[in-house]
Amino acid sequence: MSTVEKAISLLDFFTEDAPEWGLSELARQAKFDKATTRRLLVALARSGFVEQHAVTRRYQLGAGVLRLARVRESHFPLLQVSVPIVRDIAVLTDETVHLSEFGVRGLVTVHVQESTKANRVSVAIGQILPLHATASGIAFLAFSPPELVKSYLRKPLTAFTQHTLVQPARLGEVIKAAAGQGYSRGEQGYEDGVFSIAAPILGLDGYAIGSVAIAMPQSRTTKAITDLHVKAVRDAADHISAQLFGERPVPRRSHIA
CATH class of the missing domain: 1.10.10.10 (Winged helix-like DNA-binding domain superfamily/Winged helix DNA-binding domain)
Incomplete structure (x- = not known):
């Protein structure tokens, strides 16, 4: 080093x-x-x-x-664009909503709007999210260049819970499903008792630059709530992409399978 x-x-x-x-x-x-x-x-x-x-x-x-943060934000106003949208989702769902961006360090949490409920999921700003174990990571991989996905699947994958997907073949299937749906769901892959829904934020080339996710205790999950969260994160991700680039990027899926 x-x-x-x-x-x-x-x-x-x-x-x-x-x-x-x-x-x-x-x-x-x-x-x-x-x-x-x-x-x-x-x-x-x-x-x-x-x-x-x-x-x-x-x-x-x-x-x-x-x-440096101000200089960067003036040229690429991700937070300026995204924070009001993230806040709106948090108000709509009253669950924790977090925004992540991909860079050299990995998929990094850059903003969090926590639920007002006593029993809630907490996510730290600056936290690096493992791509294979989180809904945010799966959503990102589903809309990433195939070479990035294949490279990631060749690495040793850490099991954070008994539910973490560490088999490359199974993980590839989940990534493919998320690419087809336009969103991903995470069920206790990174932390026991946590359920989340995430959608990719796309760059102009159609590949993901980050993701937006809603995280909640698994015990509060119902089909109606899941459907609401899916629509909320997909709408939010599309809105953020359109505001950042002035148009809605055409999605490019990983096509690893």
Whole structure:
């Protein structure tokens, strides 16, 4: 791992649940020695990507991250377009709705609107969603280039629960079904007791750039609710794609089978 990769990897440890880190605990988490971690943090601080509190000496994200986020959003306003739509679905269903985008780190959660119910599914912003174990991931794979899907299916697949699909042939069948339906459903593949419905957000080339999903406790699932969620996520994904690109992209399915 290069020095740049090591420095960037430290930024991934700053999350909503862990917004601040001490030097020693961050070094342990990253599995770097303290001297290396300090050197990387100093370099990140010089660029404004992290800041050290004057009293506690703990590190937090700096304004440099926000500056880059604003530049990126000005050129590709995914959040500006999507957040109002995601909020509308959350109000309609009163279940947790989350938005994800695919990049070099994988399928990353970029926005979450949680249900107001006491018994709800929680998803963390910045969480990387395994493609084979989540409805969001299956929806993404169903509308991805065939070479990406085939490459993913050749990797060892982690079983998160007893329901996780880890057999490539079976997973290929589920991806093909999702491509035909235009949405996917996840039943306890990533977390026990969680049911979700997801649809792909398409780029101009017709391939998925991310997904939008509704997640809820499995115990609340009924056919009527599932039908409502399917329509909600498909409409939302289509709406987001159309607003981002000024037209509705023509879907290109993976066609792996």
